[in-house]
């Protein structure tokens with residue numbers, strides 16, 4: 001337990017119960033605690049686990065976990081390590097749960113930066129514990145599926161994470177008339193899905209219908225250009241939709257260079273150096289470059305933008321490649337050599353290593369830019385509604401537009417992140433080093449696996465920003481992966497435009513440091529939650545804002561993959577913003593109806609969706625949905641429901657138990673039931689069936705989904721249940737969630753246009769909690785703890 005954890009626990013213990021305002025969440029927590037069954041559950045699980053580990057053979061046992069009564073149980077293979085780690089299951093004990101809650105929040109994103117041996121071990125353990133989960137009584141078909149999985153695993157065990165099947169091999173994503181040839185490897189599921197959908201197309205969940213073709217893990221792309229064009233369109237459409245929906249926000253997409261093109265321009269083309277003109281470095285930095293297609297000219301770009309590197313390189317260096325290889329860091333660990341990263345690419349996409357980035361590229365890139373200008377450029381601000389030559393009309397309201405410039409020294413920004421001001425002014429930044437343009441205030445906001453975040457003040461206007469200094473490369477990390485992580489975070493940050501997404505102002509490479517300047521938000525949502533002062537309505541507002549951010553991301557084909565309380569910050573106006581796009585992936589490309597599956601165990605344990613721990617490849621959208629639901633549960637309960645979604649975690653095991661199936665893998669690979677005649681003609685019958693998976697004892701709140709749901713307000717239970725459906729194919733999509741009556745009824749704080757600025761329209765039924773700045777960020781809490789210890 002970290003010292004900070006202890007600090008917070010002590011703080012909470014010392015707080016008299018009456019000192020905190022009585023909120024709905026308090027009531028709910030009390031309700032949860034009042035359930036003695038939690039304690040019983042923990043005792044039960046301990047004994048089961050103990051039994052498992054004692055009987056271990058070769059460190060592993062196949063264990064059937066008994067659950068009281070006649071309910072079905074979930075079976076899994078355990079290792080001794082697993083069994084010993086079962087302690088401290090979340091819902092069972094408040095203190096332990098709080099500890100877990102805090103520790104997990106301070107335990108940073110797993111795997112994405114996981115270059116340690118731990119990651120490797122963890123990955124291996126996950127493969128063996130979850131992927132090979134052999135289950136017994138779910139019918140012949142699921143058993144067959146399990147056998148397929150298990151045999152694949154055995155055939156490739158300990159050698160390659162790629163041996164783990166894709167979730168799509170078990171879940172049919174395909175739709176009729178999709179290209180079945182492409183699905184030869186998944187012929188079983190494909191044919192299943194086709195027949196399913198042909199028959200029950202209307203019954204498929206929203207999260208499947210959005211991607212209405214076959215699932216691929218390595219998309220075949222002959223040309224990069226169309227993707228970029230559509231990426232812009234998607235961005236524009238998302239912004240326009242957003243405008244039309246509530247006129248809450250619309251920022252210029254003047255930073256219109258796609259993520260991929262930016263990355264390609266930045267790092268992965270040696271030729272870019274040769275082919276560029278003297279201004280090319282700046283051009284390469286310009287997000288609003290000519291765009292990736294040589295056929296597309298952008299008359300709005302007046303600076304010396306560079307020629308676009310060869311598309312193939314751009315693609316390989318993009319988030320596209322990141323999305324296919326987000327596990328690069330641990331892949332390197334597993335295979336011992338960065339070259340292995342390329343080995344598993346299809347031949348058509350395999351790239352000679354010489355084409356990939358190097359730290360030298362990174363330095364050249366930043367140095368060139370630094371010497372020209374790292375401030376923003378008015379040239380990048382596109383007149384309202386002006387169509388780019390690529391055929392994209394930008395949103396009608398120029399909003400934020402801060403990014404690298406190409407030699408000009410003007411700056412334009414129109415969104416201050418507080419939601420009520422547009423500023424637009426020029427800051428002479430050309431050639432001026434970061435240290436001359438910003439003063440570091442010295443205050444630390446937080447630090448994680450990706451780097452440390454500090455406060456800085458811009459000299460030109462005294463505005464405060466959060467500046468993230470990226471960590472240096474780990475020794476056992478490939479340069480390529482390192483550069484990719486940094487660039488993906490920056491490129492995503494600068495490309496996205498939404499009130500609920502943090503704005504990246506610029507990125508600076510100076511003195512061998514990489515600094516990302518972001519708008520500053522006064523509070524971590526985690527700190528606000530831990531203050532225990534949030535009202536239920538406030539929690540709902542924050543939740544809906546998070547969902548709104550997720551909706552935006554998903555609408556443009558991106559998934560965050562690391563949604564958690566401490567990746568949500570909130571400003572003093574009550575606007576919640578998602579941060580940390582280091583793990584984000586593209587799941588859908590323009591002109592393609594294919595789902596690009598994500599891979600790798602990426603995220604933070606308590607927020608992880610179960611399929612992430614089981615399958616090497618998965619649809620990242622339901623993962624975000626699951627994590628969002630966990631965030632909501634954490635805000636209500638001030639606890640995690642479980643430490644990790646694995647059966648070794650007793651609380652999660654109980655959550656999975658009591659269903660009409662005893663196999664976690666089978667539960668996770670379930671597909672939606674076709675609508676029955678009764679269901680389609682009677683809405684009354686539908687509810688009891690969907691509200692209880694606990695076939696044996698629907699009233700037992702300790703088993704099955706009710707274990708978590710019963711602790712939540714009744715009105716939230718339906719949609720949260722949809723969000724924590726163990727099967728991602730059945731899980732509610734973001735569109736479904738946003739249409740939920742309760743979600744719709746939430747009076748959410750949002751931005752509204754007001755002449756030349758945007759103001760926050762506050763929800764009327766709540767105000768947003770503010771805490772002392774000394775406790776507003778994790779770093780502040782840590783500092784305070786240290787101080788207390790020294791006294």
Ligand SMILES: Nc1ncnc2c1ncn2[C@@H]1O[C@H](COP(=O)(O)OP(=O)(O)OP(=O)(O)O)[C@@H](O)[C@H]1O
Pocket residue numbers: 107108109445446447448449450451452453466468502518519520521522523524566567569579580582777778779
């Ligand atoms: N724009 C911002 N405004 C205020 N605080 C911020 C901002 N960005 C980051 N922080 C603070 O810094 C912390 C770390 O930021 P971030 O999550 O980006 O780092 P990381 O190294 O990627 O973390 P992780 O290990 O979770 O991946 C956050 O939890 C938050 O407290």
